[in-house]
Every structure is written in C-alpha cells, then in structure tokens.
Amino acid sequence: MNQQSTKKYDFLSRAFHWVTAIVVISAFVLGPGDFGQIMRDGIDPATRGDIVWHESLGIFVFVMTVLRLLWVACRPPVSHTKMPSWMQVTGTLVHVVLWILLLAVPTTALLSLGTESHPLTLLWGVQVDKLNVLATSSIAKLVDWGDVHKFLGDVIVWVASIHAAAAIFHHLILKDGVLSAMLPYKWFR
Numbered sequence: 062m063n064q065q066s067t068k069k070y071d072f073l074s075r076a077f078h079w080v081t082a083i084v085v086i087s088a089f090v091l092g093p094g095d096f097g098q099i100m101r102d103g104i105d106p107a108t109r110g111d112i113v114w115h116e117s118l119g120i121f122v123f124v125m126t127v128l129r130l131l132w133v134a135c136r137p138p139v140s141h142t143k144m145p146s147w148m149q150v151t152g153t154l155v156h157v158v159l160w161i162l163l164l165a166v167p168t169t170a171l172l173s174l175g176t177e178s179h180p181l182t183l184l185w186g187v188q189v190d191k192l193n194v195l196a197t198s199s200i201a202k203l204v205d206w207g208d209v210h211k212f213l214g215d216v217i218v219w220v221a222s223i224h225a226a227a228a229i230f231h232h233l234i235l236k237d238g239v240l241s242a243m244l245p246y247k248w249f250r
C-alpha cells in the first residue's frame with residue numbers, strides 16, 4: 062500500500078473541509094460551560110461576546126454543511142485510495158456520522174433556544190425571536206434539548222479527533238496518500 066498515486070479532492074471539497082474543521086473547533090472552544098444557565102437567569106445574550114460568537118459560528122457550520130452536501134452530490138467522483146474493505150467501510154461510516162453530527166449539533170441548538178424561549182443572537186446585532194413558537198410545541202417536552210446539544214457538541218469533537226488520528230495513521234504508518242488527498246498542497250509526500 063506504499064505511495065500510491067491518489068487523486069486529490071477538488072479545491073472546493075478541501076476548502077469546505079478545512080474551514081468546517083476550524084469553525085467547529087472554534088465554536089466548541091467558545092461554548093462556555095454555564096451559558097445555558099446564564100440565559101435562563103435572564104441575561105440578554107447580546108451582551109455576551111462568547112454566546113454571540115458561539116451561535117454565529119455554529120449557524121455558519123450548518124449553512125456550510127448544507128452547501129457542502131449539495132456540492133458532494135454534484136462534484137466529479139473522487140477516486141479513493143485502495144485499502145482493505147473493512148477500512149473503507151469504517152472510514153465511510155465515520156464520515157456519515159460526522160455529516161449527521163454537522164447537521165444535528167446546530168439543529169438541537171435551535172431546538173434548545175426555541176423550547177426555552179431564548180432568541181437566536183448573532184454577530185452584527187442580528188436577533189431572531191421567532192424560534193420561541195417551539196416552546197408550546199410537543200417537541201419541547203420530549204427531552205431537554207440543551208442537554209442533547211451539549212452531549213452532541215462533545216461527541217462531534219471526539220469523533221473528529223478519532224477521524225483525525227486515523228488520517229495521521231494513514232499518513233505516517235500506511236503512507237497511502239489518504240491525508241495528502243485532503244491537504245491543500247502535496248505536503249509531506
């Protein structure tokens with residue numbers, strides 16, 4: 062499996078991938094432990110830069126993921142590195158889990174804000190109150206959406222870390238070009 066020539070992902074796929082990775086990690090870092098409670102205590106979220114940035118970056122991830130999935134559906138097929146089928150299947154499964162989490166983490170955040178009647182508060186003073194119609198809906202009583210969001214926010218970072226470790230293993234041990242296919246240039250080849 063040494064040094065096979067691997068077709069790189071196209072420019073747009075690579076750009077989407079790395080911008081998403083940076084923004085997800087930034088949103089995670091800006092997820093202050095107590096801010097659900099701060100909002101329940103009645104603070105105006107617009108006065109908290111960490112809340113505004115967390116919500117804005119998270120919404121950006123959602124919009125980018127929708128655009129990215131549209132691109133995945135239309136892009137030219139990527140010729141993947143040859144590897145044992147169990148490895149191929151596991152890799153694909155991890156990608157599917159990441160795609161689901163990229164959509165589910167922001168969605169559960171919106172459900173959390175709506176069911177607790179908090180506004181969505183974004184950069185440049187944008188505030189959306191309309192989500193609070195969810196507070197009287199049946200989904201409000203299903204679960205504590207804030208807890209689900211916090212849990213999935215941690216899970217996406219764990220799964221992405223395992224995924225990144227696998228990519229580094231491919232690069233350093235299997236030397237099969239999987240990581241280079243996603244890097245901007247022919248780094249480390």
Ligand code: HEM
Binds near residue numbers: 096
């Ligand atoms: C990829 C995107 C996101 C990630 C990785 C993420 C991650 C997290 C994490 C880990 C926490 C818990 C912080 C802690 O307790 O230590 C959290 C809380 C929270 N996040 Fe996000 N988040 C994302 C997107 C969003 C979006 C889009 C919004 C708003 C629309 C949002 C709103 C909130 C709120 C309101 C809480 C507090 C929940 C509560 O305590 O009830 N997040 N987030």
Ligand code: HEM
Binds near residue numbers: 078082083160225
């Ligand atoms: C939050 C962080 C991350 C997320 C959400 C994420 C998500 C994804 C997704 C959804 C794909 C499929 C892309 C497509 O088909 O266009 C992918 C591919 C890939 N990612 Fe990540 N990723 C993250 C971080 C990383 C990091 C840090 C590395 C490297 C150290 C990495 C290396 C790769 C590689 C090499 C591929 C291509 C794998 C293949 O062709 O089988 N990713 N990633």
